[in-house]
Amino acid sequence: MIKSMTGYGKATIEITGRKLTIEIKTLNSKQLDLNLKIPGYFREKEWEVRTFLTQKLERGKIDFYIGTEVTGEMLSYSINHSLAKKYHEELKSLSQELNEECPADMLSLVVKMPDVMQTSRDEMNENDWEFISAAVTEAVAQVDEFRINEGKILEDDMLKRVHSIMQLLDSIEPYEINRIKELRERLLRDFSKYKGDFNGSAPDQNRFEQELIYYLEKLDITEEKVRLLKHCQYFLETLHESVSQGKKLGFVTQEMGREINTIGSKANDSEIQKIVVQMKDELEKVKEQLGNIL
Secondary structure, three states: OOOEOOEEEEEEEEEOOEEEEEEEEEEOOOOEEEEEEOOHHHHHHHHHHHHHHHHHHOOEEEEEEEEEEEOHHHOEEEEOHHHHHHHHHHHHHHHHHOOOOOOOOHHHHHHOOOOOEEEEOOOOOHHHHHHHHHHHHHHHHHHHHHHHHHHHHHHHHHHHHHHHHHHHHHOOHHHHHHHHHHHHHHHHHHHHHOHHHHOOOOOOHHHHHHHHHHHHHHHOOHHHHHHHHHHHHHHHHHHOOOOOOHHHHHHHHHHHHHHHHHHHHHOOOHHHHHHHHHHHHHHHHHHHHHOOEO
């Protein structure tokens, strides 16, 4: 089963007069990059949240956010008396300096001044945290479901491309057979062309066969084809494992690339080279998809 590193989850709860919104966004990253934005009164639980997210989400760039909205029933108001008196004295003094009468509604002006009216909020308790923890778990479950759905799309695409590489590999064989025939004919032409250098004598047939075998061994791609096929099969097996194996699949594609490159360097045939280019193109697209696999 393949999982994408891209995911999103959201959960909302209301507790003790607060409305909390928990959001998790994940993107692809080679390592775990965890960023938390939580209210100050949750700080004591930050390590617990980090540990939970690390265990469940494993890898990627993860943004975790808890937004809080305070509802009216949990607010209690108080007046900062010393600050209110200070504002009142300053306003009264200013009126006298400007030879203006003090406004009749000075008290209403004072209570509107910054920090005169104070609100107090209950701190989080353990019962609250049980509900919050359940909401975090719900958001993480949504992220996981999102990742699985995205992973299925990536899996289907990679399956198609790896099967395409295997089909292209099979298509090499006819050109490989013709290549041997053409190589033999070319060597014979070359010997005939330069036979004058041998005083008109025909080339030694045994030596000719030895040279032919030497060139064929240098250009033989049988082992590379067998290894590439095995790597493709292993890729498909790993793709269907019960847990997502993005890094492992990345290592397998490296081996696939090595075999394709070697086939290309040994090909000595324009048609085989064209097939190699197509295989490289398919493999590069697989690698691009693997960049977002968990």
